[in-house]
Amino acid sequence: MLRAPEALIPYLIALACVAAGGILHTADRLGEGHVVTSGTADVGGPFALLDQNGDTKTDADFRGRWMLIYFGYTHCPDVCPTSLALMSEVMTHLGGRAARIVPIFISVDPDRDSPRALKQYLAAFGTPIVGLTGPKSHIASAVSEYHVFVRKRPLPGDQYAVDHSGVIYLMDPNGKFVTNYDNSQGPDEIAGDLRKRL
Numbered sequence: 001m002l003r004a005p006e007a008l009i010p011y012l013i014a015l016a017c018v019a020a021g022g023i024l025h026t027a028d029r030l031g032e033g034h035v036v037t038s039g040t041a042d043v044g045g046p047f048a049l050l051d052q053n054g055d056t057k058t059d060a061d062f063r064g065r066w067m068l069i070y071f072g073y074t075h076c077p078d079v080c081p082t083s084l085a086l087m088s089e090v091m092t093h094l095g096g097r098a099a100r101i102v103p104i105f106i107s108v109d110p111d112r113d114s115p116r117a118l119k120q121y122l123a124a125f126g127t128p129i130v131g132l133t134g135p136k137s138h139i140a141s142a143v144s145e146y147h148v149f150v151r152k153r154p155l156p157g158d159q160y161a162v163d164h165s166g167v168i169y170l171m172d173p174n175g176k177f178v179t180n181y182d183n184s185q186g187p188d189e190i191a192g193d194l195r196k197r198l
Contacts, residue, residue: 045145052119073109093191
């Protein structure tokens with residue numbers, strides 16, 4: 001049979017648990033909306049690809065300028081045109097500051113996206129966009145460096161689509177990852193963020 005003090009132990013433990021839970025809940029409430037991060041994301045790296053004029057371009061060719069990089073393909077039915085139009089609008093919103101940024105479109109479909117195909121496709125967006133393609137191994141290397149999701153999906157009639165990430169990467173003048181944007185953000189929001197960084 002438990003003595004009086006020993007009989008209270010389970011209740012004291014339960015009380016301690018409730019108190020600890022209350023403290024943790026309060027700490028969570030105080031920290032709501034605040035995320036603390038440190039370090040730099042390991043995104044980006046060297047590439048050697050062909051531009052829409054058939055000239056070899058490497059990441060080093062863009063040093064000294066900010067890069068907005070988007071991975072996609074010319075046969076993309078919706079996301080790619082929307083993202084490229086967004087990039088073009090952002091460049092227009094930046095006015096003279098746009099000269100410090102180079103928008104880049106890297107194909108994830110080298111079988112169909114020749115330099116000539118890229119040139120014709122990108123001409124529709126008004127703002128000069130650098131289109132890059134190349135051998136499959138070079139595209140695969142760039143995709144890996146930027147951690148881009150890419151998956152070829154068969155379609156009827158021996159056709160195919162390419163599922164891929166829909167992120168616009170911002171790289172600094174040294175080629176280092178800064179942040180990313182997507183189609184949920186409008187040109188005003190992205191241009192405003194860029195103005196603070198330029």
